[in-house]
Amino acid sequence: MTINHATAAEKFNKDFDRTTWHDETLWWVRQKRDRAAFSIPEWEKLRDTASQIKHNVLSNLDTYLVEFEKNAQKNGITVHWAADAHEHNEIILSILKKQGVTQIVKSKSMLTEECHLNPYLAENGVEVVDTDLGERIVQLADEPPSHIVLPCIHWKKEEIGVLFHKHLGTPEGCADPTLLTHAARENLREKFLTRRVAITGVNFAVAETGEFVVCTNEGNADMGAHLADVHIACMGIEKIIPQRVHLGVFLRLLARSATGQPITTYSSHFAKPRAGQEMHIVLVDNGRTTQLGREEFRNSLKCIRCGACMNTCPVYRRSGGHSYHNAVAGPIGSILAPNLDMTKNADLPFASTLCGSCSNVCPVKINIHEQLYEWRQVLTKSGHSPTAKTLGMKAMAAVLSNPSVYRLSGKMGRLALANVPFVVNNSLNPWYKQREMPEPPKESFGEWYKKNRG
Amino acid sequence: MKVGLFIPCYVDQFYPKVGIATLQLLEKFGCQVSYPSKQTCCGQPMANSGYEHLTHDCNRLFINNFAEYDYIVSPSGSCVLHIKEHLHAPESETQNEGKATHIRKRIYELTEFLTDILKVENLEARFPFRVGLHQSCHGQRGLHLSQMSELVATPFSKPEQLLNMVKDVELVKLSRKDECCGFGGTFCVAEEAVSSRMGIDRIDDHVKNGTQVLTGGDMSCLMHLEGVIRRRKLPIKVMHIAEILTATE
Ligand code: SF4
Secondary structure, eight states: OOOOHHHHHHHHHTSHHHHHHHHHHHHHHHHHHHHHHHTOTTHHHHHHHHHHHHHHHHHTHHHHHHHHHHHHHHTTOEEEEESSHHHHHHHHHHHHHHHTOOEEEEESOHHHHHTTHHHHHHHTTOEEEEOSHHHHHHHHTTOOOSSSSSTTTTOOHHHHHHHHHHHHOOOTTOOOHHHHHHHHHHHHHHHHHHOSEEEEOOSEEETTTTEEEEEESSOHHHHHHHHOSEEEEEEEGGGEESOGGGHHHHHHHHHHHHTSOSSOSEEEEEOSOOTTOEEEEEEEOTTHHHHHHSGGGGGGGGOOOOOHHHHHOHHHHTTOGGGGOSSSOHHHHHHHHHHHOTTTTTTGGGSOOOOOHHHHHOTTOOOHHHHHHHHHHHHHHTTOSOHHHHHHHHHHHHHHTOHHHHHHHHHHHHHHOOOOGGGTTOSSOGGGGTOOOOOOOSSOHHHHHHHHHO | OEEEEOOOHHHHHHOHHHHHHHHHHHHHTTOEEEOOTTOOOOSHHHHTTTOGGGOHHHHHHHHHHHTTOSEEEESOHHHHHHHHHHOOOOGGGGGGHHHHHHHHHHEEEHHHIIIIISOOOOOOOBOOSEEEEEOOHIIIIITOSBOOTTSSSOOOBHHHHHHTTSBTOEEOOOSSTTOOOSOTTTHHHHTHHHHHHHHHHHHHHHHHTTOSEEEESOHHHHHHHHHHHHHTTOSOEEEEHHHHHTOBO
């Protein structure tokens, strides 16, 4: 069973200093983003423009997808359509079977995480090596990524040293990032040279030209794709943009929002297979058209997966990516996940204070915190709320709807402190664990007013 | 001008002095203020928990209490934002939607009412302390009482503008000037661990930067932060901004 966010977060917070470290590490990334954004006077205009382009994309998704397919095919790319995660995985496996391949390399694809491709392929006798350094680290640790851009941000370098010592034979106690990276590179080199199929993700797919763009810092995606006989790119259908010129907007926003860099080290355009190479692209729906049909949540499909909303989220920074039990964590994960499975993810929209910081760093201006609020309403109305909570809320609504009952229960409540709206329906009041309650005054404002101005 | 004073439920019950200071401020600047005695709550505690559909009665009550005023003023950014975004007449009473719209447009948080409507320039207050301002998220990002650190835009702050009119106030510079305190309504108990940790970190920032008095425009955030301060026995006093703006120490 999935552990809910609050429970996982409580566990995370048991280690006070580690929580401090996690929070500060991500806050540092947020500050880098701020510096990068503030270096561009027209930043807010860029965000507006990006949001509008995506708006156009979502309104015309069907035509852009067909246009993209046509142009990609013209370029010699084989295009596949997958309705859901299972179909996506089957398509990949069938390509591998046709090639007679049982070992592949993969890089930079949160979509394959979403589709649980690795375990599926493992069950079918295929070994996948993730080549992005962060993804490689979590793969060796047998964990999912905890962040969509910084997959192993929850790992300290000393811990990576121990992990690499065990798996890659680096010297015991070595925690030097340069040495560790070097060891990973050497280990991966052999894989790059021998694997005949490489999978990558897609950051942008251009309808006008049928090309797709992969943005990375390490170049491992390129290495994999260029050395392999077969390149398979997997993308969610929302990754389409109409024209090449629009990259000028998105590439300026993406890396600045993600890590504070002006641009990623590599923005590789894949337009057609080189001579003798096969290139496939898998277009995946997996709930996206359902989300497109939910008007108040549609904008969540504008996401370019920069991770800025996670880095700024005070809750994410203090609970870690794994507490969200979903491939995409943080604020954006919390509005995407319920679309995939309301029962399993009913806790996520509540893992927020609705502070609104996410919506204001988001480079495509998704109203994330408003959607969190809306999901709360939808989940409650569709019966995904605990009965005790519903009863508590009904009792509270009854008191607050009736002025004389409110006055009376206020009088008693101020002593018992049981009727503070925020702590209603909690018999063992968690407020007291780390906080005091206010000292009740001798009279309410209403009583004072009646005496003094009534 | 006729001003209806909206005192949120928890302020009414726990912080009457905040209500009194608000009333005094408004009266000092010549407003004709009344406190409708049948008011209770804006409905936000239910709505933010996913039960907006249970707020019809609260909405009806709110409309009945406040429709007749030129302005509605409240010492809580969060409650004001909730009303602005979500107050509507119950479905069976659509004839009252006009009143709801009037309220949504005419409800103000105290500091913005002072700066934008009353255009206050002089407060005749004195408060000789190092004051740390907590920017509550709903007031800041929701009502734009101050510029938020996320946006590439010109900085401003209505509460700071007012605090700067108080003689001898020294405003403390924080390391994170607008990070959420972690209160978040029912979040403060449903996600106790993260909520408390966020509160602890906020207070830490104030301790490190020498805050003597912690203030803000939302008593809910301050109640949470005061809870942390008192549990940790820290020498920081907590006061609502209305209390500082009326201080004559
Ligand atoms: S929701 Fe916005 S901020 Fe968050 S990952 Fe997506 S694009 Fe980035």
